Amino acid sequence: MNLYFSPVAQVELDDAFAYLEGEQPGLGYRFTADVDEALGRIQIYPLAWHPLGRNLRRCHLKHFRYGVIYRIRDDQAEIIAIAHDSRKLGYWRDRLGAK
Numbered sequence: 354m355n356l357y358f359s360p361v362a363q364v365e366l367d368d369a370f371a372y373l374e375g376e377q378p379g380l381g382y383r384f385t386a387d388v389d390e391a392l393g394r395i396q397i398y399p400l401a402w403h404p405l406g407r408n409l410r411r412c413h414l415k416h417f418r419y420g421v422i423y424r425i426r427d428d429q430a431e432i433i434a435i436a437h438d439s440r441k442l443g444y445w446r447d448r449l450g451a452k
Contacts, residue, residue: 354396356423358432361448365435369419387414388435391421399425409433409449424449 358366366388374381391412394401402410411420418438422445423430434445 354399354425355429356392356396356432357429359434359448361445362422362432362434369435369437384414384417384419387416388419388421390415392432395421395423395430399430411436413438 366385370381370385372381373384391414395412400410402412405411405422408425409422410425411422413420420436420438421432422434422436423432433448436445
């Protein structure tokens with residue numbers, strides 16, 4: 354399965370990295386490694402996580418309180434958000450558009 358980031362999700366990833374790296378050197382890199390591991394799981398098992406809606410799922414990170422929100426279409430998964438668990442549930446729904 355091919356993965357691609359929506360522009361807003363990429364900004365969220367970059368912002369989370371910068372924040373965590375600013376809190377403790379190396380923490381941002383551990384975070385991105387955790388995200389990469391989750392992306393690998395999504396590629397191999399795209400339907401493994403509980404649905405959030407039509408073709409929409411969330412894969413939780415193993416070591417950080419974040420989830421990867423993604424939408425499956427054909428043989429691709431679009432990363433919609435890199436969402437911290439404390440954020441309001443569904444804040445990213447306006448990103449779905451009419452696709």
